[in-house]
Amino acid sequence: MFKWKRTSILLLAAVLVFALAACNGNNGGGGNGATNSGAESADGNAVDTSEFVKISYLVLGDKPKNGQFDAALKKVNEMMKEKINAELEWKWIEWADWQTKYNLALASGESIDLITIGTDWLDTWGNAQRGAFMNLDELLPKYAPETWNSIPEEDWAQSKYNGKIVLIPENDYTQWVNHGFFYRGDWAKEAGITEPIKDWEGIEKYLRYIKDNKPDVIPWDAASGTQTWGGFVQSYTDQLELPISTGFLPVFTTKSWDERFAVTSPIFEDVFVQYATMMKSWADQGFWREDALNNKGNNRDALKAGLSGLDQHHTQTFSGLRVEMDKAQPGSELQMFPFSRTRGTNLMELSITHGGTSVGAHSKHPERALMAYDLIRNNEEIYRLINYGIEGVQYEIKDGLRTRPAGYDEAKHGYYSDFWGGRVDKFEIPSDTSWDQIDETLYAEYEKIKKQYVYGQFVFDKTPIDAELTAISQVTGELGPAIVLGKVGDPAKAVEEFRNKLKQAGYDKVLAELQKQLDAYKAQMGE
Amino acid sequence: MDDALESRSIRTDLSGLVVKIVGYLFIGLFSLCCLLPFLLVLGTSFTSESAIKKFGFNFWPREFSTFSYKIVFENPDLIVGSYLVTIAITVVGTSIGLFLVAMTGYALQRQDFEYRNGISFFIYFTTLFTGGLVPFYLLVTQYLDLKDNYLAVLLPGLLSPFLIIMMKAFVKSIPHAITESAKIDGAGDFTIFIRLILPMTTPALATIGLFIALGYWNEWYNAMLFLSPDMKYRPLQLFLYNVITSADFVRNSAAASNVQLRDVPLESMKMATAIVATGPVILFYPFVQRYFIKGITVGAVKG
Numbered sequence: 001m002f003k004w005k006r007t008s009i010l011l012l013a014a015v016l017v018f019a020l021a022a023c024n025g026n027n028g029g030g031g032n033g034a035t036n037s038g039a040e041s042a043d044g045n046a047v048d049t050s051e052f053v054k055i056s057y058l059v060l061g062d063k064p065k066n067g068q069f070d071a072a073l074k075k076v077n078e079m080m081k082e083k084i085n086a087e088l089e090w091k092w093i094e095w096a097d098w099q100t101k102y103n104l105a106l107a108s109g110e111s112i113d114l115i116t117i118g119t120d121w122l123d124t125w126g127n128a129q130r131g132a133f134m135n136l137d138e139l140l141p142k143y144a145p146e147t148w149n150s151i152p153e154e155d156w157a158q159s160k161y162n163g164k165i166v167l168i169p170e171n172d173y174t175q176w177v178n179h180g181f182f183y184r185g186d187w188a189k190e191a192g193i194t195e196p197i198k199d200w201e202g203i204e205k206y207l208r209y210i211k212d213n214k215p216d217v218i219p220w221d222a223a224s225g226t227q228t229w230g231g232f233v234q235s236y237t238d239q240l241e242l243p244i245s246t247g248f249l250p251v252f253t254t255k256s257w258d259e260r261f262a263v264t265s266p267i268f269e270d271v272f273v274q275y276a277t278m279m280k281s282w283a284d285q286g287f288w289r290e291d292a293l294n295n296k297g298n299n300r301d302a303l304k305a306g307l308s309g310l311d312q313h314h315t316q317t318f319s320g321l322r323v324e325m326d327k328a329q330p331g332s333e334l335q336m337f338p339f340s341r342t343r344g345t346n347l348m349e350l351s352i353t354h355g356g357t358s359v360g361a362h363s364k365h366p367e368r369a370l371m372a373y374d375l376i377r378n379n380e381e382i383y384r385l386i387n388y389g390i391e392g393v394q395y396e397i398k399d400g401l402r403t404r405p406a407g408y409d410e411a412k413h414g415y416y417s418d419f420w421g422g423r424v425d426k427f428e429i430p431s432d433t434s435w436d437q438i439d440e441t442l443y444a445e446y447e448k449i450k451k452q453y454v455y456g457q458f459v460f461d462k463t464p465i466d467a468e469l470t471a472i473s474q475v476t477g478e479l480g481p482a483i484v485l486g487k488v489g490d491p492a493k494a495v496e497e498f499r500n501k502l503k504q505a506g507y508d509k510v511l512a513e514l515q516k517q518l519d520a521y522k523a524q525m526g527e
Numbered sequence: 528m529d530d531a532l533e534s535r536s537i538r539t540d541l542s543g544l545v546v547k548i549v550g551y552l553f554i555g556l557f558s559l560c561c562l563l564p565f566l567l568v569l570g571t572s573f574t575s576e577s578a579i580k581k582f583g584f585n586f587w588p589r590e591f592s593t594f595s596y597k598i599v600f601e602n603p604d605l606i607v608g609s610y611l612v613t614i615a616i617t618v619v620g621t622s623i624g625l626f627l628v629a630m631t632g633y634a635l636q637r638q639d640f641e642y643r644n645g646i647s648f649f650i651y652f653t654t655l656f657t658g659g660l661v662p663f664y665l666l667v668t669q670y671l672d673l674k675d676n677y678l679a680v681l682l683p684g685l686l687s688p689f690l691i692i693m694m695k696a697f698v699k700s701i702p703h704a705i706t707e708s709a710k711i712d713g714a715g716d717f718t719i720f721i722r723l724i725l726p727m728t729t730p731a732l733a734t735i736g737l738f739i740a741l742g743y744w745n746e747w748y749n750a751m752l753f754l755s756p757d758m759k760y761r762p763l764q765l766f767l768y769n770v771i772t773s774a775d776f777v778r779n780s781a782a783a784s785n786v787q788l789r790d791v792p793l794e795s796m797k798m799a800t801a802i803v804a805t806g807p808v809i810l811f812y813p814f815v816q817r818y819f820i821k822g823i824t825v826g827a828v829k830g
Contacts, residue, residue, distance in 0.1 A: 063756035
């Protein structure tokens, strides 16, 4: 017995020592690597490119299998070799369990030169905190001068962690991912709706018309998982959504643009009752299937087949869908009612750090990596090769539009590079697969009311309220779907139950913590 | 005497019949329960996506379509390569793993092995406490340097504490006297193991071998972590998983705002991949089933 005990204690001790040693070694290594290489490169004067190096670029996506990407990259690399004596290498993180793989790749201390980042979906600030990225303040002006000069001071300010630049934002690329309803212009006209729809009552009228006049069509073939609550808030309040996930339904918002650091929740306001009542009435009118809560179908396919009259997604999706619909349902004149249209006040731009590029803390060639990045972003030929492929194979330009060349076969010539780390509008060629009027219609409308994204640098530390947040997510997941699809007996009661459950889950505690952290953020932003 | 015998045999016949009927009925129902879902999967995999949407899953495809198989087999050389990789890993891994597990199990129950409890504990300990994902990842990629190496998939599956404990329990049923008698005849430890112990444990080996083989056949997580897309051929399950997740992701994720949509029959494709993945196992199963059943019964009687 004694012997056994001693053995096990020894074992435990050995395990602990080993674990500690491993941790230490890793941390130390990470920190040193970053500071050393930073210092060295700043000291050197001339850029030494005598040694040929390979620059790896971590991207998210499945590696294309038809060899077209390799062909384009080969052309890029010929130019890279000539200009900076380096070669680019794409490292793909596939969609299967991408969060784990991405974070592991950053945590492992592997030498990665360039890394795709996204503050709102790739936990970039968390990784910055863990020391995954190199400080770029000194490197940028020297090795990526064009990029450095083209990005304004205030955008660099949004790229800082603890006062140091850790990423290069995708600040010069227009993409709108604000949500809205898509409805068919032809059916709206039949329904007597001549003006663009600008509120949910308009949508109701449209759906009612379909219900009454088109027996084969489900007005909106909503599937399980449909969530429109965020959109309703955007339509009928000035509250801004916070980048904090509370599961199925967004719970926390800030009061308005003017009071953008004051946390509140629309769930506890009348607007939630209005929403629940409206959805109940829509469900009762049979706008969607009786079993919508279990419906796993794809509404978008139904829309394209003319079997559904409404869809809900963001502007970027609409832009492509409009073109598809013009082909699939000629004359359908698909329209979008962006939720922000109702009041015309509530629209924030996409965070400029939704996409971007960082340099890995363990990169062996950060100088050359930045030089390569500077070329991708600022050399038109390289930019187009990477983003569109080879001219004549993947695309040709007709009347200023990017179209498919004759003989183009999607399986054989399909191309994508998943480069989301610094696209720029100036090199983009509009494609014939996106709606050609998007600029003068929706974009123009957004331009007038848009506000800058303000939570790009807000790093929400979940640790103090992790349990409560999980509980809240459970409540929204459990009670939310029935409210959204109107499958409740009495909306007011359902709302009341929802609120009570939220309170029990620790709503107040999370609210207080959130407010505390937003106050700190406000101070940090100097407002 | 004759009378008595006759009536007894009639009675046994009757009760035997009842047992038989109930038995067959039960087994029949049970196998139906196993078979039906599989047929549903098979049927669905050949149904067009629009029919699935309209009519739901069906045993008999309402609108016959092989489109999902076309997508899965889009790159035939890739899928054949994945098959070969999986088969190779399964065969090599199972043979080596079986040998190692048997050896460990045997050694750990030998009464003349002084440290058997300590080492047993060491093995058992790993089932309770593990380093977690990050240290494991670091160990494999940084210290063993096995990224993009099939060994990263092969090695972790070789020894599992659960199977070692199972083997140990089984070998225990072989009397120690056999080992001793062989020793007296001048056999070394390794000879004893190979020539005496192994032949006596075939049922256990078949059972454990099947466990290991299934483990390797279904393994995708380690492959996902350690084999990057730079490797052309990766294990089958990972290949199929990727086909599904990429389609799924493109459809559902908000982060995919950048990704081009491509029309894929997601539901029927899931079924098609399931068929592609299970097919060979079903063909292979009847051949080892014999041993498998023997292993269970022998184990039950002796254990």
